[in-house]
Amino acid sequence: MNIGQASAASGVSTKMLRYYESIGLLPKAARTEAGYRVYSLKDVSTLRFIRRARDLGLSIERIKLLVGLWQDRERSSADVKVVAQRHVAELDARILELTAMRDTLQELADACHGDHRPECPILRDLEGGPQAAASGADVTGHFGTRKRGAAGCPAQPHAG
Template sequence: MNIGQASAASGVSAKMLRYYESIGLLPKAARTEAGYRVYSAKDVNTLRFIRRARDLGLSIERIKLLVGLWKDRERSSADVKRVAQEHVTELDARILELTAMRDTLQELADACHGDHRPECPILRDLEGGAQAAASRADLPNHVGTPMRGAAEQQRRAGA
């Protein structure tokens, strides 16, 4: 089947199909004499596998690993489970972060009168957050910023 047919059968766009080929996630397609790509039922099955993995939010690196495990009939299911569990752990962390963000925004929205007055706790909080971030950048030993002043001198002196 041609690229359009493979795309329709797998649910993966032709653009993504070419990309997956270029990064080695899908083997290079056979070509007709005219140079058109030709995909097999096996290729479409692999594309469906990739599509489902992407739907579950797996990274390309993890999908490559899973495709390799899927094709390896000697592999242990424990290897597959480990990859899935790592992703679940990352999803749990993201869920916690998103929940905290949602709760904060909901509290701010609840505190906002939402009327004709200019006073807005949402904007005040965002402004305060920007000021706090700027203040933290000036603190010595702040994560992600270089040490300054006395703390830097002590570090250089080996104290």
């Protein structure tokens, strides 16, 4: 099948298909006499595998490793499990980081009156940056406990 058909069958764009080929994630496609790429059903299966792995947020390096393990019928499932568990641990860390960011931003939004006055704790916090947080100034710590006590700003720690 041609590149358009392989793209449609796998759900991977033609641009990404060419990229995966260029970095060795997918073997170089066979070519017709006219130079057009020709893909096999095995190539499409590999592309679907890659697409699903990307949907799960795996890095290209990990996908290369997993494609190699998938194609190695002698491999141990323990090797695959280690890769998955490492990715889960990284996702857990990212979830904690994103949750802390969300909580901090929500606290700032809650502290903002949202009226006609120019005073805005959100902008004041962003202006202070991490340097002010490290000095204990009137800003939120890096994804942490609220350090403000000024009027209009919560002094309680965030739930998280």
